[in-house]
Amino acid sequence: xxxxxxxxxxSQDCSEVVTHYGGKKFGRLCDVTTGPNDEVIIVNGSNKxxxxxxxxxLLKLIGQESGNSGLVNPGGxxxxxxxxxxxxxxxxxVKKYSLNGELSVIGSGGSxxxxxxxxxxxxxxxxxMMYVVDCYNHRVQVFKDxxxxxxSFGSKGSDPGQFQW
Numbered sequence: 001x002x003x004x005x006x007x008x009x010x011s012q013d014c015s016e017v018v019t020h021y022g023g024k025k026f027g028r029l030c031d032v033t034t035g036p037n038d039e040v041i042i043v044n045g046s047n048k049x050x051x052x053x054x055x056x057x058l059l060k061l062i063g064q065e066s067g068n069s070g071l072v073n074p075g076g077x078x079x080x081x082x083x084x085x086x087x088x089x090x091x092x093x094v095k096k097y098s099l100n101g102e103l104s105v106i107g108s109g110g111s112x113x114x115x116x117x118x119x120x121x122x123x124x125x126x127x128x129m130m131y132v133v134d135c136y137n138h139r140v141q142v143f144k145d146x147x148x149x150x151x152s153f154g155s156k157g158s159d160p161g162q163f164q165w
Contacts, residue, residue, distance in 0.1 A: 031076045031121070041084060043074035049086050049097075062086070062097050071095065075120040080128055087119040087132060094119055094132055096147070106147050111137050114149040138163040 028045030035041055038054040048071060049062035062084060063071030072090025079085070085096045092109035093116065107116045117136035124130050128145040139154035154163045 030074055033077050033079055035079050035084070036081045041077055041079060043071075043077045043086055045073075047071045047073065047090075049074060049077060049084065051084070063088075063095070075118075076122045076133070078122045078124050078130070080124050083124075085122055085124070085130060087116075087122050089118050089120065092116040092119065094122065094130070094143075104147055106143060113152065114141070114143075116141070135165045138165065 030043045030045060032040065032042045035051070039059060040052040040054065040056065042050045042052070044050065048064050051059045051062065053059055063074065063086060071086060071088050073088065074086050075089040076087040077084065082099050083096050084099075085094055087094050092107060094106040096104045096106065098104075107114055107119070109115060109117065111117060115137075116132070116134050118134070119132050120135050121133040122130060129150060130143045132141050132143070134141050134152075138156035139152045141152045142150045144150050154161060156162060156164065158164060
């Protein structure tokens with residue numbers, strides 16, 4: 001589990017607490033998940049996605065590039081067997097990185113379908129549909145495996161089916 005306040009990760013069986021990777025501190029932790037080969041994948045406030053092996057050794061850094069492929073302010077991370085997806089609050093986009101280095105970018109700032117206002121948590125369903133929490137638009141947006149918009153649900157409010165931020 002990730003602990004934002006203390007910038008540490010505790011292994012699932014609580015036998016190990018990790019605060020560094022490759023001699024560097026994690027910084028402000030935003031989200032953590034595991035990959036298909038037991039990798040530990042972290043997004044942090046240092047504008048990067050860190051991929052570690054199961055013994056917390058650094059495998060690679062994602063999102064440090066400049067331009068469209070770089071991360072501005074990552075908020076969440078989710079994986080499939082071939083994709084690492086990161087919600088980037090700072091650019092109002094979701095960036096999907098393939099294992100072979102290809103990048104696809106979903107969204108831009110706004111309130112229309114396929115646009116975001118502070119995307120945060122995200123998850124893939126069993127059929128690889130991607131669900132993205134679109135915080136300030138008070139909804140969840142759903143995208144198909146080919147990155148096209150499928151549907152959304154939610155609106156601002158406190159009634160059932162509505163969200164508040």
